[in-house]
Amino acid sequence: MTKYALTILILLYLGMLFLIAYYVEKKYKKAASSSPLVYVLGLATYCSAWTYYGSIGMATTQGINFLTIYIGPVIAVPLWIVTLRKIISISKSNNISSIADFIALRYGNSRSLGLLITSICTIAIIPYISLQLKAVSESFALVSNDNTSGEHLFQDSAFYLSLVIGMFTAFFGTRSSDATHNRTGMLFTVAVESVIKLVIFLAIGIYVTYFMYDGTTDIYEIAKSSIDLSNHFGINSLASGLNWSFMIVVSFMMIFLLPRQFHLTVVEYAQKSHLKHAIWGFPLYLLLFNIFVIFIAWAGRISLPENANPDYYTILLPLSDGNVTMATLVFFGGLSAAVSMIVISSLALSTMISNNVIIPYGILSRFGKDTSERNNEFIKNIRRGVILLLVLMAYTLFVSIRNDQSLFSLGLISFIIVAQLAPSFFIGMYWNRGTSLGAKVGIVGGYLVTVFTYIVPFIYSSVFNNNSIMEQGYFGWDILRPDNMLAVSDITATTTTFFWSIFVNTGLYLTLSVMVKGNYRERNYGEIYVNSGDYDALQESAYIWQGEAYFKDISELLIRFLGEEKAKKRIDHFRTKYNIHPDEKLADARFVNYSEKLLSSILGNVSAKKLIANVVNEKPLSLVDVLDVLEENKIAIATNKKLKKKSKELEELTDRLTEANIKLQELDRKKDTFLNTVAHELKTPVTSIGISSDVLLDEDMPQELRSRFLKNIQTDTDRLSSLIGNILDLEKLASGREKLNLSHLSLDHTLKKAIEGIRIIAQKKGINIQEEIDDNLHFKHDYTKFYQVFTNILSNALKFVKDNEGKITIRAKNLDNDIVIEFIDNGVGVDPVDLPFIFDKFYQSKNQDLKKPIGSGFGLAIVKTIVEMHGGQITASNGNHKGAVFTIKLTKYEKSTHY
């Protein structure tokens, strides 16, 4: 087939991919992006042209070792159920768009770490892309029988191939500026390519095994007799066992760390069913890819000349059989493998570069002015430029090492460099102490080791055709020979490099992390990654941030990048979710974090962080600040609790105090009244005594007047003494110090005695006393006190009835349970206004002049106290016609509290 015909076929093939992508994007967008089959086939991008051609070359030269590239993933995939789910959950909640974002975020969204990882990945992936270009252009040469390549750039078909592939990728990979957005069409073409390469690889396997030969056993039998197959029967030395194991560890890491694998497994992950089928589907795909490898390798060795490149046995075998169609098909299988790898790798890498290098370091200040469409277009153009540049750099590398280096050793460089991300990636996910400094120094240290032990010798031998380091070691020192640096014979340079670089890398990472504490951000994210189970709880609210930001500033920023409608929708959503009032001007940490995440999906973490930092006026937080904030919070919460408790206690106390105060005021008022009355009561007789004494001092006073005044003095003195006696009595009774002296005398006896006591006065005044007293009123009482009670009531009655007309009736009835004694007079009666108060101390009617000729105001108070001490009641009322009625009611046989 001529190279022009093949070129036309290539263009047709790429055009078909375009169409498929376009058609799917239009018609089956949803179905394609959610299909687990597409996801699993996408993962199969792992099988690049390196696998497609290289594993046969490797099986030919190294026997079983070609399996190591697949056994690592086969071991790793069941672990996905734990690790990948963790990675996915962290990535999805933070809009992670590349492995650089993922690791940089773990170490506090470190900008320099993001840059470092991006550089490491770029250095690693360019040779990998270059290897794909090499495979495509070499297979192109074989199929088209064109050996003129390399003379001049524009005559070199590899250059055009690279350019076409670069353009294809640049157009497809960047349809949306949102790097976390699933690129359905592109992913679908990758899945189609995975099917194409597998089917063709199986087809050539079957063709060689069953059409060119008579089945697997036939090939084995012929190979056994003609070539050495010992390296296909297992590992027979410890050294080769070590090589084998180290390679498995490397490929184990690659399935997580290769930027394109991270992109396909994590970024393109859309739903749970993806993981469900990937865990068994991906190993199955890898298995199918390996079944015929050894037979193709053996067939090639048997039937092709010694100098034929074993990498291309799949093309050379059908060509030797005269089957150009088969060879062409194989070429397209290889092209599929290469194109899908280049598409995904350069896409992942360009996202990484634009998010971690170009935008944050170069032209970030440009943003913030333009509209969202122009910004998006700009970001896309950056990515396109980067993709083209990457492919062209890969081409340049490929051209410069165009010699007999096998595909395998070229690909290994990529693997070993990317493996330097392993300590900070794997350990960082499960150990929260790991720091940014440790990660950076570890990666750089590990990388320098690979440069020393692998890359420099490789460049020396491949580019300068100088094998001195490979064969004799640096400066001719045998110990510095790449494959001798472990001082174990038969260990490959790859194993040596891998061992020393990971050893140095991990050592530096762990040592520095233990020695130097990370800042608050690193520790915050370390905590989030390690405990991603509690991820939701730690999100947003846990983010410690100190600074000042306005909703308006951040909103404007979001509008610039998301577009007005989308930004407004997101902001509204946020406000509704956290119940934030639209008038709230200050944005809190949650909103800052939320916006940072939104922007991350377009710009990557590092750029988003920087943009947000521009508008939020973030204060740098030291660890001390953070601890202070935490401590303050803790104390504040504790104090708040205490305060609440105290406040409740105080409230109760206040209530009680108010009550007590009201009582006290009442008592105070009563005391004032009391003192007032006492003073008044004392003043009257004292004044009278004073006047009388003055008069008596007058010598000329007639005897008659003198004795009258003396009599006055006597009366007043008696009154004073009785008043003071009353006060003392009442005080004694009220304070409860006075004990009742109970006797068994019947009450009617006491009553009659009291009546006897006043009868003489009554007779003098011409007042009629009537008695209607039942006999045998048995009631345990204090004789003296009850005598006083009756005397007081009777004296009162005497005071208020008119002389010669007055009539006092005393009734005492013996009822079933009670004894009721009534004192009824025909005096002026009690003013209804006064009725409720007459038993109060010193209560005297306002109409004193009329109603109260004499009295201390204590009498009724004493009466009431004594009656109540005996468990009885006393009431006052006005009679039917005129006059007052005092009623004492005593309960028989019932013990009073004072007994």
Place this chain on the structure above:
Amino acid sequence: MKIRHQQKLVVLSLGLAFLFNIPLVLVFAKKWTLFGFPAFYVFTFLFWILSIVISYVVMSRHYD
């Protein structure tokens, strides 16, 4: 998916890691062949297939 079922896959992964590494892998070095496949490949592919089957069964039964 319950932790218990996740652990089945973790154990599977650990098992494969031991099986495919030295020293256990040295046991695969036998001289016989099966349908032209040397013993080493027979062992490797067998465990490979076994892990696919186990993964498939665990995932289809317990993954929700």
